[in-house]
Each structure stands twice: as C-alpha cells, then as structure tokens.
Amino acid sequence: MINIQSVCLGYTNTPILHDINLQIKKGEFVGIIGLSGAGKSTLLMSLIGNIRILKGDYHVSGYNLNSISKKELSDLRASIGFIFQGYNLVNRLSVLHNVMSGMLKNIPLGRSLIKLYSTEELNKAHEYMQVVNIEHLAMRRCDELSGGQRQRVAIARALAQNPNIILADEPVAALDPKSAAQVMDVLRKVNESYGVTVITNLHHLDFARYYCNRILGVASGTISFDGTPHELLSRNLDSIYENEPSSLESSKNNITNIMSHVHDNNSNNNEMRNAA
Ligand SMILES: Nc1ncnc2c1ncn2[C@@H]1O[C@H](COP(=O)(O)OP(=O)(O)O)[C@@H](O)[C@H]1O
Ligand SMILES: [Mg+2]
Known part of the structure; x- marks a missing residue:
C-alpha cells in the first residue's frame, strides 16, 4: 500500500527528512513518535503529496508520487482520510x-x-x-x-x-486523557472493523505503545526506529527523544488507569445521559 525507498523530503531543496525507507501494508496501525520538530507531520503530509520529494521512489496506493498528475493526486487524496x-x-x-x-x-x-x-x-x-x-x-x-x-x-x-488509509496528526494532543483514549479506541475499531490502514503521529508514547501494532521513531532527520511496541527498548527511546528525560516521563500506571475508566461500560451511557 505504501512503498517508500531511499526518499529525501523537504519544503525547499533542503531536506527535512532523508534516507526514508518504509513499507506499510493494508490494515496496519502505525504510530509515529518523536520530538517536536523531528518531522512527524512532514512525513504524514508527504503521504498525501504535500511535500517535495527530493530523491527516491515514493508509491502510495498504486500511485507514483514522483510523477503524479493533478487528477491522480485528487483521486489519491479522496481515498485518504485526514484527521487534524x-x-x-x-x-x-x-x-x-x-x-x-x-x-x-x-x-x-x-x-x-x-x-x-x-x-x-x-x-x-x-x-x-x-x-x-x-x-x-x-x-x-x-x-x-x-x-x-x-x-x-x-x-x-x-x-x-x-478511505483506504486514515492519517491522523496528533489527534488526541488537545484532549484530556479519558477523551483521548476514547478517540484512540475508535481509531482501533475503525482499523479492525473496516481494515483501514491507520497512521498516526502521537505525542504520548503510552498511546503509541498501547494501540499501535507498529511504531516509527523519527529522529535526526530520518526513521531511526521501526518495530513493534515490544521491540521498542529504552535505548531506542533514548535516541528517539535524544535523551530528553521529560519526553520519557510515561507512566504505565497512568495509562492503565485511563484505560480502566474508558473501558468501564458506564462511560457511554453517561455520555448518552448528558446529551439527552
Ligand atoms: N511549511 C513549512 N515550511 C518550511 N519548513 C517547515 C514547514 N513546516 C515544518 N517545517 C520544518 O520542518 C521540520 C519538521 O517539522 P514537523 O514535520 O512539523 O515536525 P513534527 O511534526 O515532528 O513536530 C521543522 O524543522 C520545521 O521547522
Ligand atoms: Mg507535527
């Protein structure tokens, strides 16, 4: 579905991301993590043809983004849901x-x-x-x-x-933890029930670990980690977050608490009552 080989991306002729090699199959749930300014949004926007491809081969849903016509680009964008x-x-x-x-x-x-x-x-x-x-x-x-x-x-x-693909750029960054988990639950349901490939930038490492099948770490202008949540070790995190301890403050207890609240059957009913 997505095949990116030796790609450099930029807004001008100066690359923001380099040496990007990435294959994503239909139905994957991919989380992109990294420091602010690392290039997560740039990577996501490049999938809808919004970023200059300076080098390499870039294919999405059968379209070659290196030489895509306006009509094809419009068709590609129509097949991708984007959540801001x-x-x-x-x-x-x-x-x-x-x-x-x-x-x-x-x-x-x-x-x-x-x-x-x-x-x-x-x-x-x-x-x-x-x-x-x-x-x-x-x-x-x-x-x-x-x-x-x-x-x-x-x-x-x-x-x-x-859509074949849903891209979400920090979809839960502005939400309280409980609402954030509800939104992530919905993204998971969409991924599982409709087989839609979901690719999402996530500010919170916990959400990436809990919901995604695959995590991409963006650092030093490239994808420095690509693996499952289990494979994401503290040394990988050190390089993704460039040893910034505050970025690593991610409490397992917190996420467990949030999830137990959210998955409490009453939460939906409460929302319904409030709306009535
Ligand atoms: N529209 C733009 N024009 C030029 N440079 C940009 C633009 N948007 C972002 N950048 C630069 O690209 C780099 C990566 O930004 P971004 O992809 O937004 O990072 P992230 O989403 O990880 O916070 C940053 O250095 C940022 O300043
Ligand atoms: Mg961003």
Whole structure:
C-alpha cells in the first residue's frame, strides 16, 4: 500500500527528512513518535503529496508520487482520510451534516446543498456515527460538542470517504486523557472493523505503545526506529527523544488507569445521559 525507498523530503531543496525507507501494508496501525520538530507531520503530509520529494521512489496506493498528475493526486487524496488536531469541522452545521460531507465527492453538489440525501447514504452515515459512538448527537451542532466528541465526528466523516488509509496528526494532543483514549479506541475499531490502514503521529508514547501494532521513531532527520511496541527498548527511546528525560516521563500506571475508566461500560451511557 505504501512503498517508500531511499526518499529525501523537504519544503525547499533542503531536506527535512532523508534516507526514508518504509513499507506499510493494508490494515496496519502505525504510530509515529518523536520530538517536536523531528518531522512527524512532514512525513504524514508527504503521504498525501504535500511535500517535495527530493530523491527516491515514493508509491502510495498504486500511485507514483514522483510523477503524479493533478487528477491522480485528487483521486489519491479522496481515498485518504485526514484527521487534524483542530478537528476541521463546520461548526454551525449538525454532526450528521458534517459526516455526510465526507461523502460529498459522491453526492451531486446541488443535492448536498439542500441536504437531501438518499436513504442508503443516511444509513451509511448512521453506521459511521454508531462506530464512533456519536449517533445520539446526530442533530447537534458541532460547536456544542466537547473536543473528544468533535474528534470522533471527524473520524466518522473520514470513514464516510470510504478511505483506504486514515492519517491522523496528533489527534488526541488537545484532549484530556479519558477523551483521548476514547478517540484512540475508535481509531482501533475503525482499523479492525473496516481494515483501514491507520497512521498516526502521537505525542504520548503510552498511546503509541498501547494501540499501535507498529511504531516509527523519527529522529535526526530520518526513521531511526521501526518495530513493534515490544521491540521498542529504552535505548531506542533514548535516541528517539535524544535523551530528553521529560519526553520519557510515561507512566504505565497512568495509562492503565485511563484505560480502566474508558473501558468501564458506564462511560457511554453517561455520555448518552448528558446529551439527552
Ligand atoms: N511549511 C513549512 N515550511 C518550511 N519548513 C517547515 C514547514 N513546516 C515544518 N517545517 C520544518 O520542518 C521540520 C519538521 O517539522 P514537523 O514535520 O512539523 O515536525 P513534527 O511534526 O515532528 O513536530 C521543522 O524543522 C520545521 O521547522
Ligand atoms: Mg507535527
């Protein structure tokens, strides 16, 4: 699905990332970790053709990014869901309408403007809202929602694109730990239920370890670690985080606590009650 060989990437002719070799298969759940400024977002943005390829071969979903046409790039982008830290929703519109906008490419413009959707499209939207646990909020305006709920709307909208890949740039960085874990749970569900490849930058090492099957560490302008969470040893972390102790302050107890709260069956019911 993704095949990157000996690639250098940059915003100008100066490389930000060099010697990138990366193969990602369909259905993987990949976490990218590293210090701020290491190049995590640059790597993620390069997958949608937003970064200059200075050297090497770059293939995504069968497209050669070295020589991609405008039309192909637009098709590639339509097949990739992108989730930002800032949600990027239309706040004055309902949750349902935002989710439907993920299908816009497939819905004729005239029809989408008057919000007239087919039963099949509505059923799909409800299915996606159910997957991310926001179905009970369908008619709420997005600006009435919490950060975690908004991020789940963004995931449902990405799902409505029927994507092969979902890219998420620090999707939980702005959330409290419990909401963050709920969003990560939803990303895992999307990955497992729909076989969508998920690639996400994560500020919190704990989340990367807990949720991802594979971790990429970006440091010194390249991918310095590529392996499973089990293979990620403290010496790897020392080089990824360049011995910055504060970055390594990651408490196993914390994550265990968070997970036990989140996976408490009551949490959804509480949210439903609050919304009612
Ligand atoms: N639009 C841009 N133009 C030029 N340089 C940029 C741009 N965005 C980021 N950079 C530079 O690229 C490097 C990697 O940044 P980034 O990928 O955002 O890191 P991270 O996501 O790991 O924090 C940094 O040195 C940053 O200053
Ligand atoms: Mg970033």
